[in-house]
Amino acid sequence: MSAPKRLISAVEDGVLPDSESKTLIQRILKMSTAESASVAINSNVTNNLRFAANQVSTAGSVSDINIQVQSSFGPKHAVVVTNNVSDDALLATVKQSEALAKLAPDDPEAMPDLGPQNIKTVNAWFDDTAALTAADLIKAGLTALEPARKASDLNVAGYLVINETSASLGNSKGLFAYHRATNANYTVTARTSDGTGSGWAGAEHPDWRQLNIAEVSARAIEKARLSRNPVAIEPGKYTVIFEPQAVGDLVQLIAFYGDARSSDEGRSPFAKQGGGNKIGEKIMDPRISLIADPMDPMVLSQPWDGDGLPLGKQVFVENGVLKELYYSRFWAKKMNKQPTGNPTSFIMTGGTTSIEDMIKSTQRGILVTRLWYLREVDPRTILYTGLTRDGTFLIENGKISKAIKNFRFNDSPLFMLNNLEAVGRPVRLAGTEAGGAVVVPPIKVREFTFTSLSDAV
């Protein structure tokens, strides 16, 4: 018995172009007998290289597609997802979503599909990124592997991943949206062989040419050597300079609590005692604004959300004042507001102070490279715990004086951004624990709370 042939073989492995996405969506919509139907298609090609213990460990290439069909009958709806593009499978997917939708209980909050939207194009596709081969990836990895092998005191581990993706959304009301993107992400951790030093560095951008691979490798190695033989200092409240990665790890979490409904329902840090939410109130230092903007050259993210709502520049916090929360289409309708769209980026505006100047102006403080294992402790205040990692240093009299042991913290980005001393220039991060396109500056804050020491290097 031979394997089944494709009935229609229009869709090959790879990233689906605009026109093919549209054709495929229309083909699926024609199969629908639901009152309304919506189809989302994501396709991807991922090439990656991992190395560890000074040698390549695994590398690979993967291609996939993801087709989501949502069928609705009035307030009843269901989603069925497949990665099989044959006509038979697509028809079965459509029928299954219709069968599930009919059987599902009513969703009183169901919103009708949107009609055509005015969506701007973001050019996030770079041919140079898409053209990279396994040989190019290992060449980049060797910028860390070769110096580490030549040195007798280092172990490096790293990851370089190149993504090519397409996303599209269409429905029976005539909406169609498409976005394609490339992305290059490189991160390296260097550790000293004596086990006492560890340094990390990373870079990310849709355009491969924006990454300085050799500089990232060198920065991780330098940090590892500088962080050797850390000494223990007492936990407590400190003035802290956070490098951008550490800022992003913690501050991005605020976005998780930005839902207007949770606030209006009294179960969010932005709920006002006595009812309602805190829009219009000052919630952090006036030097801080938190925005989303898919068009920002450092971001270049998808300019529409999962419902198909266009996304432009959105200001959530302006000069320290809470200006906006996320309103879903349902909650906006109920509260007589405009739906905001669900942002695809996180940007914190900055200032001009360099990290060097922040250090110079610090009598006694701590420099933090990045944070790790952040977990919610108290949702009422966005209090999180987590640890410093891969380069934590003591600053004395305006200079880095020594490497110190890592700390566990218990603190909130809201508390932190009320204790601001200085802000630097924003940069694109190489990914955070929460993920997404994040652009944030380095900052200096006072009275940040470290609660215990960690022996981890």
Add this chain to the structure above:
Amino acid sequence: MTTRRDFVKAGGLAVGAIAADAALRKANALPYSAAPAPALPVMDAATRDLMMEALNAAKMAGAEYADVRIGRYRANFVQTREQQIVNVADTDSMGCGVRALVDGTWGFGATRTLTKDGVAGAAKTAAAVAKATRVGRDKAVQLAPAAPAKDVSWQNAFQIDPWTIPIEQKADLLLKANAAAMKATNVKFVFSAMFFRKEERNYANTDGSVVTQTIIDSWVPMQITAVAPDASDFQNRGSVSPPMGRGYEFVLAQDLVGNALKWGEEASQKLKAKPVDVGRYDLVLHPSHLWLTIHESIGHPTELDRAMGYEANYAGTSFVSPPEKVLGKLKYGPEFMNIQGDRSQEGGLSTIGYDDEGVKPDNFLIIKNGIFNDYQTTREQANWLKWWYDSQGRPTQSHGCSFGDSWSSIQFQRMPNVSLLPGEKEQSFEDIIAATDKGIAIIGDGSFSIDQQRYNAQFGGQVFHEIKGGKIVGMLKDVAYQMRTPDFWGSMDMIGGKKSYELGGSFFDGKGQPPQINSVSHGAVPARFRNINVINTGRKS
């Protein structure tokens, strides 16, 4: 496991099955143990042919070893809040992943195109990637010997396939549970969901293994929120029911409707609970809480790839390292502490017949009489410990911990079920509380965070009871404990017996780059830990 054509048929059948409601309701009403075990999966010829095609293509492209996985991965979700449905979804993904070893270097290729050309293309890609990256390797990968698993099949402990249960029946049960929880004072919000996974996994390698397996996992997440009447506070009760490697019969056995009011009342009581005084306490930890502490502070640091630096750039390394300094030497806890790694416990999320290298996993003691005894391993890793196994008179072989979370993910070392074995004395959670003078009893897992070498951790929980003079005197809130792993386990002085053993677990254990998830269970008995540092997390500014 089926081919694409069969899938289409299966898809049609699934639609039919939803309509065949009455018969299934009847099946659903069967007592847990009375449901007949479903028949073992059988691999169809087309899938086997494709796998052989891929292996041949890898060999032709120069691979000294290759393995192939063709899998169908499905998930089913029903999400509700209060008295309404939020979402119903079914996901289905199928494809082929090939791993090729060329000149001691790994390469991986994966495709959703399940034709001979498609899988051969993935195999050639795997070999080409291996060749291209050979310049970056140091020592050649060498696999420990493993007896081939020839034409074997296996499935986990499910009785009722959740895909045979109509959607409205699932929704109805959740909405009834939500209604019961909302009868508690001040409970304003409830989120609940059913989440099922079904994996049909086929595997073959150039050593002659051919394996087909079916796994079904089930989970009912629920979070109940009580809000103070003046909106000055809100408290959650979650983690009410563990995920399990079982079918819909496990959902029914949870008695969600019967228990939901109690969970709701616990959320409500937390509003009035006393904020904990910072200090040192004896902690009595229930298995529904302790499983996560075991996971983080024993499960992860005893992964051999972490200990050897292979996860340094993401998940981290381990304090249980280097192997030559810790195996047989590191004292992890008291003499009565025994930690087992296995993939055989019925209902365990990591339980499987054969791993993603075709190895039949064994049960092994990670910690034996309080001393560190072994790591979690794959075929590649077992060789790294040959000196240790030789010294112990044990064979150098994989413990069967290889796992890839999808056809599109390269397999690597993932966690087996890692469990604290019961003590000799038959004593319960309540017995240990009765023996405790000043302490806190913690039920359910909450906030958790641990450093990249697994030394310093902080854990919250769901329900905290203050213990005085052997009795529970009231509820506490804002409790979290901080620990240093070896000190913490060293302070354990009482553990429960066999009857108090329970499984907890997670659907979402993350590791690797690109990140992969793994489902894993941890068995635990209640245990007491002396003089542990407790902080108050209820800061206001």
